[in-house]
Amino acid sequence: MGNSTPPPSPKVLPQEWRKGPWGNKVRDLQIVKDYQPFKEDVQLRCMLYGPVGAGNSSFINAVDSVLRGKITRRAAADSFFQRSFTTKYREYKIQKVPGTHYPFVFNDIMGLQKDAEKGVCVEDIKLAMKGHVKNGYQFNPISAISEDNQHYNRDPSLNDKVHVLVCVIPGNTAGLHNDNNPTQLLTEDFETKLREVRFEARDIGIPEIAILTKIDVTCPEVGKDIQNVYKSKYLKKKIEEMSGRLGFPQNCIFPVNNYHSEHETSDNTDTLILSALRGMIECGEDFVNDL
Template sequence: MGNFQSRPSPKVLPQEWRNGPWGNKARDLQIVKDYQPFKEDVQLRFMLYGPAGAGKSSFINAVDSVLRGKITNRAAADALFHGTFTKKYREYKIPKVPGTQYPFVFNDIMGLEKDASTGVCVEDIKLAMKGHVKNGYKFNPISVISEDNQHYNRDPSLSDKVHVLVCVIPGNTAGLKDDNNPSQLLTEDFETKLREVRLAASDMGIPEIAILTKIDEACPEVGEDIQNVYKSKYLKNKPWETHIDLPLHLARQLPPTFSKSSASRMKERSMGHKAYKIQKGGPPGPPLPFCLQ
């Protein structure tokens, strides 16, 4: 009998189709710690939007946990997909050292729904991008925030405005158009909402990236070993499917190397996620890395 060598799963490629961010955790984390915006006293604001249950809040918790060095759960997230869980416009600043914070902010919003009369109102998203919505505003799916609302910001500063728009799409449903699938996302109403938000961001000069979440549910091989993320045949094709159906630019789609099943192992192994600064109308700029452990 010869030596037995295990064969890779037919769903996993022998080589990575994109170089994974493995082994550079300390370096990447230091880049984040040293990051400063081009203008002093201005916070770089990221706003996450996407379908309800996509994992927007969970992504914020993951970044918060890594940068603070402990497991956090400040952004409440629903473990089950039963419509949108986030109801208010929430701002999350991450403490750096006592008395200081990282110079970037994450904003979590109510999720987009498949039907026109449910989920966050598109006009509210547009106003939030312009800085007119204050932290704590409770979204109303059928009406837009009024100027006399206590959470309406009449005179937004540069820090109040959104600088990077992050579209969060669940990898286990993105690209599907199956009417018999209860998790079907890509209805005509949903695509219309998404298109309106993206066109508004483009008009405002706000760059956008897309993040595929729930990659372990989409590909069991990734759930078993996070380093299979860039070997997965399924995930290799997923950005192309999303580009065709939504569409989102291929160069701006990132499968994060953080999965639901890996949350309990965050203290035991190293992984990485890179969120890239994207120049409007051009190729990705220098990376702004986030390392998850």
């Protein structure tokens, strides 16, 4: 027996089912660096929401890491899934060069839970979309923010409003596809909450994208080589199912691996994160200009 290359794994297709963004890192990074909103003084606001532990905070850290070329951990992330580690509404700007920031911001919120009176209230997400919730608000799972709260913004400006709604779903969500390692249950109650948020975004006209996180642990072949993401049969099914059950068009679903245990950034991981970030900037920019 010689040193012949092993046959391809039956779990990965010989060809990509969607063309991966491989090789686009330099271009996409430049697009992000050059981005200037057409409307003066606008900073594009992207709000992330999803089930507890989905990777919202880690995605913000991952974008920060890609753009600063080193692993950063500004948004506190944790692996405790019983309740959300993020409990306050927080805005993150990303430093471009010392003293300046990129013209986009991320808003991190408490995770959603399927049970009533646990996790962020759907009403708070709706109010945050419209700019009524100020940075630093401590979420209360039992009741939504009231108008007399000091963090309630009665008269939101264009900059206070959300311009892109980002739904973050972990790939290893049970219910999306028969799973060996589920961390969350995508139950009907949960889907109902997600749909409610989506209907509000639709009514306001806010564009949405979805991020499928934890692809490294969702499919072992992707864990071994991230370039298998668009060859993985399992992830293909996940994306189809996410699209079917939650209603996102497939081309609005961006699979990513957030930096979570790495000490260094890597080109292929950066490439997927940048592709998602570019998607957010492009649809957010269109929305703001159409207003």
